[in-house]
Amino acid sequence: MKHLLITCFEPFDGRSENVSRCAVEALPDSVGPFALSKACLPVEFGRAAEIAISVIDNLQPAAVVCVGEAGGRASITPEMVALNLRHARIPDNAGFQPHDEPVVAGGENALFSTLPVRAMAEAILAAGVPAEVSYSAGTYVCNDLFYLVLDHLKGSGVPAGFIHVPADGSLSAQQLAAGLEAAIETLLP
Numbered sequence: 001m002k003h004l005l006i007t008c009f010e011p012f013d014g015r016s017e018n019v020s021r022c023a024v025e026a027l028p029d030s031v032g033p034f035a036l037s038k039a040c041l042p043v044e045f046g047r048a049a050e051i052a053i054s055v056i057d058n059l060q061p062a063a064v065v066c067v068g069e070a071g072g073r074a075s076i077t078p079e080m081v082a083l084n085l086r087h088a089r090i091p092d093n094a095g096f097q098p099h100d101e102p103v104v105a106g107g108e109n110a111l112f113s114t115l116p117v118r119a120m121a122e123a124i125l126a127a128g129v130p131a132e133v134s135y136s137a138g139t140y141v142c143n144d145l146f147y148l149v150l151d152h153l154k155g156s157g158v159p160a161g162f163i164h165v166p167a168d169g170s171l172s173a174q175q176l177a178a179g180l181e182a183a184i185e186t187l188l189p
Contacts, residue, residue: 002062004034004184007052009068009141012043012093019069023165023176031184037061043093043141045086049148056152063187064149064160065115067180068142069167075130076171076179078120079137079162082111082147087139103147111150113161120163120183129171129179137162159187 008024011017024038039055041048056064070077084107086098117133124131137143146162153160163183165176 001030001035002033003037003059004031004187005037005039005052005055005059005061005064006180007039007041007064007066007145009041009043009048010093013090019165019167019169019176020067022173023180024067026173026177027180031181032188034062034184034187041145045088045092045096045098045141045144046148047094048141048145052145052149053152056149061158063115063158064153065180065184066142066145066149066160066162068145068162068164070138070142070164071167073164073166074168074170075132075166076124076176076183077132077134077164078113078115078117078183079146079164080113080117080133080135082113082137082143082150082162083139084109084147085139086144089140092141103144104151107151111147111154114150114153114159115161116186117161119186123182123186124179127178127182129175129182131179134164137164
């Protein structure tokens with residue numbers, strides 16, 4: 001069986017739960033030919049990606065799907081692009097609050113997801129879960145992780161990207177897991 005790494009985040013901003021963790025924990029242990037390896041990451045600039053990249057290097061997964069929660073969204077949103085920008089409205093869980101800093105000094109302004117983003121959104125919709133393509137992963141830790149994972153995997157042939165789930169609880173963990181499972185199925189050969 002091939003491994004697919006799927007990451008989520010711990011709670012942040014004083015909350016007791018992170019919807020991304022609920023969604024990933026609700027996923028089965030495998031989808032098609034993929035054994036799902038799940039990793040919950042700290043909401044910390046740089047550190048989340050360090051841990052994810054360490055897991056990637058050890059696991060050598062066939063694909064990487066990072067999941068985070070986003071306020072103000074009512075659907076699951078596969079992300080098209082990661083920006084080389086860190087800007088935080090609130091500090092991360094380590095107290096770091098960057099303002100208009102690059103994720104990678106001298107790095108490309110943006111990196112595009114290597115997942116089939118549009119096909120994923122369509123598959124999630126077909127599974128009966130609200131979805132749409134997003135063109136901004138923000139400038140907080142989600143985007144930071146997304147950019148650094150894409151940068152690390154550049155040229156490797158390993159598809160990787162990011163999916164946001166609504167933070168407001170409008171979709172149950174089961175609905176979110178069904179949507180994520182449908183997204184993962186687009187990666188099947």
